[in-house]
Amino acid sequence: MNAASARPEPPAVFFDRRAARQIVAAGEGLYRDAQRLDDVPGDLVVELRREYAKLWEALVRQRLEAMPVAELRGFVDGRLPGQKALTTNGYQSVWAVWTAGEHRLRAVPGLGGPSVATIMQAASSARASVAEETVVRLDASRPTPAHTALLRGLRELVTAARIVTAADESRQRLVRGLPAAVADASRGRGWLRRTFAAPATKDRDQQAIGVLAALVDGPDAAAVDAAFADLRAVHDEARRAPEAVVWRDFSQAAAVYQSFLAIVRGETGTAAAETGHVPQAVADAAEQIDLDVTLLTVRLRAYQVFGARYVLSRPGAILGDEMGLGKTIEAIAVMAHLARRGPLTTLVVAPASVLVNWLVEIDTHSRLPAVRIHGPGRQATLQTWAARGGVAVTTYRMLSTLVLPAGFRFDLLVVDEAHKIKNPSTEQSRQVGALARRAGRVLLLTGTPMENRVSEFRNLVRYLDPVLADRLIPNEKLFVDPVRFRQRVAAVYLRRNQEDVLQELPELAESDDWVEMEPAEARVYADAVARRHFPDMRRAAYAMAGRGVPAKIVRLREIVAESADDGWKVIIFSQFRHVIDAISAALAGSPQIVLTGEVPAARRHVEIERFTAHDGHLVLIGQIEAIGQGVNIQAASVVVIAEPQLKPSTEEQAIRRAYRMGQARMVRVHRLLAKNSVDERLEELLYDKRKLFRAYAHDSDAKRASGAATDPRLVDYEVGAVDQQRIIDDETDRLHRG
Known part of the structure; x- marks a missing residue:
């Protein structure tokens, strides 16, 4: 290759020193903005934690004020000394005792040093107990100014997270591309280089400035700028919105708000109860999965993230979370993760009573295409799904009428209300079994606790792995409590209860x-x-x-x-x-x-x-x-x-x-x-x-x-x-x- 062919094409636009400096400055500013955009939700969380802490402390105080001094007896071994002296001198509540402190209590007639020490130890234990049990809950039927202020912040956080997520691909491209582009363009703005560099070098410098100018004026930069404009509008709107509107929106999307409230509280999802008491090795295997939520439009709770990771960490699983914890959402998260790796074919089998709910949930909480295989035209829809992929939802009753293409295999079978196939001799159980043999992965969903239904549980495990079923449960009298059962069968079964994972358990x-x-x-x-x-x-x-x-x-x-x-x-x-x-x-x-x-x-x-x-x-x-x-x-x-x-x-x-x-x-x-x-x-x-x-x-x-x-x-x-x-x-x- 000769020197002429190595020389870059002359730039279509010439950038003088002033223009070059402006473009480099704009590139540096854009890079800072792209980085800062990712920090916006986190900054809002920090602000909200201060609001939450104030509200939480007020609730703790309120409960301690409502707790009579007599209840301190429950926090000492034996009799509470000086109780009558406290009440006689105006100390009616635990809060009054706690805030008085040891110095003031020593001045109360009838109280000696040992009694004061015992009383203060009891008050400290009472406060710690109340603090541990106190959780800020949002209740649309009882809005207070403090709860409304917290909810306004949550409303801004929910919307801000959506805005940042929508612009994330543009932001990431800028964060990856701008440092090198700024560095290359910066070389061409100096006077000495512009005066004495070889023509080929000057052309390359101009090209580099042009590349940076294209980034600064490009669609990714526009997306980041628009995101900041939207965030400013959201900030203003969150503070101006009427209280009734704020609470109405919460009522319509309470699960979303509660998931963000869990983040504000600092929920980590690492407690044994939130991982279903599975052994550490099983939990570690699940945590190795980097869950891709790009195709989800809902934010998962920490326990739901773990549930999806658990399912993805094994070829077959039974998700037995208690009714109301969102097994459907966890299953959709599994589908969304798999769909990011390539074309996905998923078949959901559910009772007819929840067929519509499945379609609504998939459409509402993900970007996955879903089709209904039910009623007239179902066979044609089945053939289209088999050819194109996506999520197909059908019912137990339809299984006997569906004919899959010869040799066809699909990626994921999800069976809802799986306790309906606990009896392997029924026709619908045999049909589900045939589908399971065609599926790369099998996920069974059931809210029915399996701890006391060992024979039924073994039958469900057979859909996943017949050999494993007999190895896991050699006899039906092996287990004496739910935790031991779950630990034994953790290779295939995950169950969490509401009281274990929802600190803000709604009434x-x-x-x-x-x-x-x-x-x-x-x-x-x-x-x-x-x-x-x-x-x-x-x-x-x-x-x-x-x-x-x-x-x-x-x-x-x-x-x-x-x-x-x-x-x-x-x-x-x-x-x-x-x-x-x-x-x-x-x-x-x-x-x-x-x-x-x-x-x-x-x-x-x-x-x-x-x-x-x-x-x-x-x-x-x-x-x-x-x-x-x-x-x-x-x-x-x-x-x-x-x-x-x-x-x-x-x-x-x-x-x-x-x-x-x-x-x-x-x-x-x-x-x-x-x-x-x-x-x-x-x-x-x-x-x-x-x-x-x-x-x-x-x-x-x-x-x-x-x-x-x-x-x-x-x-x-x-x-x-x-x-x-x-x-x-x-x-x-x-x-x-x-």
């Missing part, structure tokens, strides 16, 4: 359980619409017509079965006697009490007392107007609303029968809702009213301070005759179009 967890009506009840529904009979439209989803079982009944049975496994009591509310009869018949195998408006009040009281006193699982089925008011049923852990109510207050009062002072456990509320039905229209009307009712209509500071709390249009709001007729018209039009 109330609500879920909308959407189902699709089967053809039989859909026909009953269409007939009710044609007759313009609104009550029949509302109860059509429970019509026991034909041979099939209504989808709401299927989902209800699943909820009750899961509750029975955990020994929880369940209350099921419906307005309609017809629906109550249908539910009672469908749950004939479950211990139950049925209460309607026809049951005298005295008998009703006796039955509720029996429900409360009963040890273990029991189902109470009742008319919402009959037992949804005036009684306390704190014994219930699960509340099911069988159909949307026409007044937010009716539903809320029913939930509050269980969700009130004296409730020892978290309350789980399920609303059973049917797609493409009156339920959707009612939810559209009731959603905001329900949130506002909860925010203002209860006995709280907001109620006393806000006129909205006593506004009858809010408290007594009802979907009346006019709205009902409008819904009937809308449903008539929709069915005609369909």
Whole structure:
């Protein structure tokens, strides 16, 4: 190669010394901005930790102020000396004792040095105990200025994290490319080099300045600049947004906010309970996985990150996290990680009652393409999925009708509610087994605890590794406690409980359980619409017509079965006697009490007392107007609303029968809702009213301070005759179009 051919092309634009200096300065500034952008969420976390600490300290003080001095007896061995002297001299609370300190207490008549030392040691232990148990919780029904301030910061953090994530690829390219580009361009801005360097060197310097100029004015720089502009706007908006809007947004995305709140608290996910008590070697293998969350649109909790890593660290796994911890999200995280390594084919098998939920969750929380293999055209959809990849979701019932291409293998099989295949002799179990043999990885999901179901657990392990099943569990009397069981089977099984991993365990967890009506009840529904009979439209989803079982009944049975496994009591509310009869018949195998408006009040009281006193699982089925008011049923852990109510207050009062002072456990509320039905229209009307009712209509500071709390249009709001007729018209039009 001769010298002429080695010389770079003359630059299209000539940069003088002033322009070169400006471009280099801009490049250096852009590099600093690109680095700083990545620090924004962390800086916000630091600020929020200060807010959290103030709120946490205030809660600790509040609880110590409410703790009588007499309770210090629980923190000493034997009798608390000087208790009467303390109360006589005005020291009524543990907080008063703690803040007084040893010096002031020595001046209290009747207290000597040894007594003061014992009292202060007890007060210190009490404060440490309260501090350990105190967690800041966000509750939309009881907003305070301090909680609102924390929530505003969280709102900014949530949005800022999304902005930074969206610009991250541009930021990384700049961080990688700018140092060398700035260094190369800097060489060409000096006077001596510009004056005395060889022409080829000058041309190369000009080219380098041009490269840097292109970076400074390029799309990646624009993305970083736009991100900072958006962050400034978010900062301003977070402080100006009305309080009601801030709390409404939290209510609609509580899981997202709670995950960021866990980061603010400093949750690490390293506790044994959060890793399911698996042996250290198993935990270490999981931690070696660098989980790729690029395709996720949700931030995972630390225990969820570990769960996904655990699954990815082995060819087959059973994820048995307790109901409500997000097994679906963890499975989606596994799919998202695998999809970043290349084209992915995943098949999800789930009960028909949660088919829609799976599709919604995948679409909401990831960028993965998902298709539904169910109903007409399912075989064609299956063939397309097999050819193109993505996530396919089908049901147990559809398996017998699906024909995979000969020799076709796919990457991942996810089986939801896997306890449904515990009996290997059933047809659906054999079908799942055949699919498992075609899959590169198998993930079984079940919220049913396996510790006391050893034979069933062994059957599930056989889907993953038949040899391992017999080696792990040589006999069924090997285990005496859950932790030993989990440690023994840690090669394939991971389970965490809510109280182990959710420090901010909410007092109330609500879920909308959407189902699709089967053809039989859909026909009953269409007939009710044609007759313009609104009550029949509302109860059509429970019509026991034909041979099939209504989808709401299927989902209800699943909820009750899961509750029975955990020994929880369940209350099921419906307005309609017809629906109550249908539910009672469908749950004939479950211990139950049925209460309607026809049951005298005295008998009703006796039955509720029996429900409360009963040890273990029991189902109470009742008319919402009959037992949804005036009684306390704190014994219930699960509340099911069988159909949307026409007044937010009716539903809320029913939930509050269980969700009130004296409730020892978290309350789980399920609303059973049917797609493409009156339920959707009612939810559209009731959603905001329900949130506002909860925010203002209860006995709280907001109620006393806000006129909205006593506004009858809010408290007594009802979907009346006019709205009902409008819904009937809308449903008539929709069915005609369909």
